[in-house]
Amino acid sequence: MATPNIPLWEVFIRSRNGLAHKHVGSLHATDATLALQAARDIYTRRGEGLSIWVVPSSAITASDPSEKGMMFEPAESKIYRHPTFYDVPEEVGHM
Amino acid sequence: MYTQALNSSEGEDRNIEDAARAAQFQARIDADERIEPNDWMPAAYRKTLTRQISQHAHSEIVGMLPEGNWITRAPSLRRKVALLAKVQDECGHGLYLYAAAETLGSSREELVDLMLAGKAKYSSIFNYPTLTWADIGTIGWLVDGAAIMNQIPLCRCSYGPYARAMIRVCKEESFHQRQGFEIMLTLCRGTDEQKAMAQDALNRWWWPVLMMFGPPDQVSQHSDTSTKWKIKRFSNDELRQKFVDATVPQAQFLGLTIPDPGMKQNVDGNWEYSAIDWEEFKQVLAGNGPCNRDRLAARRKAHEDGGWVREAAMAYAEKRRQRSALQAAE
Numbered sequence: 001m002a003t004p005n006i007p008l009w010e011v012f013i014r015s016r017n018g019l020a021h022k023h024v025g026s027l028h029a030t031d032a033t034l035a036l037q038a039a040r041d042i043y044t045r046r047g048e049g050l051s052i053w054v055v056p057s058s059a060i061t062a063s064d065p066s067e068k069g070m071m072f073e074p075a076e077s078k079i080y081r082h083p084t085f086y087d088v089p090e091e092v093g094h095m
Numbered sequence: 096m097y098t099q100a101l102n103s104s105e106g107e108d109r110n111i112e113d114a115a116r117a118a119q120f121q122a123r124i125d126a127d128e129r130i131e132p133n134d135w136m137p138a139a140y141r142k143t144l145t146r147q148i149s150q151h152a153h154s155e156i157v158g159m160l161p162e163g164n165w166i167t168r169a170p171s172l173r174r175k176v177a178l179l180a181k182v183q184d185e186c187g188h189g190l191y192l193y194a195a196a197e198t199l200g201s202s203r204e205e206l207v208d209l210m211l212a213g214k215a216k217y218s219s220i221f222n223y224p225t226l227t228w229a230d231i232g233t234i235g236w237l238v239d240g241a242a243i244m245n246q247i248p249l250c251r252c253s254y255g256p257y258a259r260a261m262i263r264v265c266k267e268e269s270f271h272q273r274q275g276f277e278i279m280l281t282l283c284r285g286t287d288e289q290k291a292m293a294q295d296a297l298n299r300w301w302w303p304v305l306m307m308f309g310p311p312d313q314v315s316q317h318s319d320t321s322t323k324w325k326i327k328r329f330s331n332d333e334l335r336q337k338f339v340d341a342t343v344p345q346a347q348f349l350g351l352t353i354p355d356p357g358m359k360q361n362v363d364g365n366w367e368y369s370a371i372d373w374e375e376f377k378q379v380l381a382g383n384g385p386c387n388r389d390r391l392a393a394r395r396k397a398h399e400d401g402g403w404v405r406e407a408a409m410a411y412a413e414k415r416r417q418r419s420a421l422q423a424a425e
Binding site: 028 | 133135184191204259263408411
């Protein structure tokens with residue numbers, strides 16, 4: 001008999017106080033409690049984290065990689081959004 | 096991530112080859128870009144990676160068996176906790192790798208079922224038995240040492256999820272190799288019998304470990320396309336040579352003799368080893384190694400014995416879901 005599929009979860013870990021949770025991988029678990037416990041065993045065996053989030057993978061909406069040009073182009077053409085776009089005379093010093 | 100969720104557009108273009116897109120894809124590889132799960136990729140790239148990553152995952156899981164054999168008989172508490180942690184790591188490595196394989200569109204359950212049915216391979220090295228405690232030292236020192244040699248270049252593999260899984264794995268393997276070497280060093284500094292036990296383990300594992308790097312370059316069937324796709328960055332023979340050169344001085348330090356009387360150092364400083372018995376390798380891969388049947392039987396039993404746990408956990412989750420749906424309706 002084929003093994004039934006167990007739901008997939010994405011795991012996010014905050015490594016130290018002050019840093020954001022970061023995606024570290026995924027795992028299978030039937031519910032949120034088991035997902036948290038499995039995440040602890042699989043992703044924090046060496047003190048990697050102080051906090052874990054688990055999110056059902058099916059709850060994530062992702063941007064489409066084939067549309068990444070359209071999606072991100074608006075940011076790429078606006079170089080005036082970066083500080084280096086503006087000239088400040090050297091005598092003014094660090095700004 | 097992705098099998099059940101983000102790859103919902105599964106189907107139409109997944110198995111079609113398309114020359115223009117394949118050229119674009121190769122250009123991305125050549126520019127050292129990483130390929131991510133939802134990017135277009137040739138069907139053959141997907142197939143090769145699914146095979147390689149799932150075999151790698153199976154190897155980690157089956158690899159728990161020869162070492163698990165010694166957990167209850169470890170000679171001290173220090174050795175026992177280290178071995179437990181190592182075997183737990185191997186399980187973790189298997190799970191990171193199954194997750195990476197799943198991003199290509201096969202579910203972990205399908206992949207595991209293929210292995211249990213004997214239709215998927217795992218590393219031939221795990222079909223050899225662990226007869227004495229020195230085998231545990233030798234596995235850490237040499238089997239994990241060879242695995243590190245193989246895996247470090249995979250951290251730069253073109254497929255993002257595989258490369259990222261390998262970075263985690265490599266960090267952890269380093270502990271495995273060092274604990275193995277420490278076991279060997281302790282035995283080699285012990286009684287004559289202990290040292291003989293270490294030598295005996297090296298004698299039995301040396302050639303199978305060299306075979307771990309795969310067939311020689313001139314006959315390796317997967318190498319060309321894997322190199323083109325930057326899945327593989329060094330050839331089997333290159334990695335094997337690197338491993339031998341790194342290992343010989345370590346064996347000398349231990350005072351052990353590598354069981355290859357014909358071995359000699361050439362003018363470039365490389366250690367030349369004698370011909371490898373590829374017939375043995377073929378036989379083990381074909382299922383005729385000393386432990387093939389045992390390993391598969393143990394995996395099947397573990398899977399079947401765990402069936403009720405999976406079933407109960409699913410039933411419990413379903414009950415909770417129904418109860419909260421009822422409460423919401425009230």
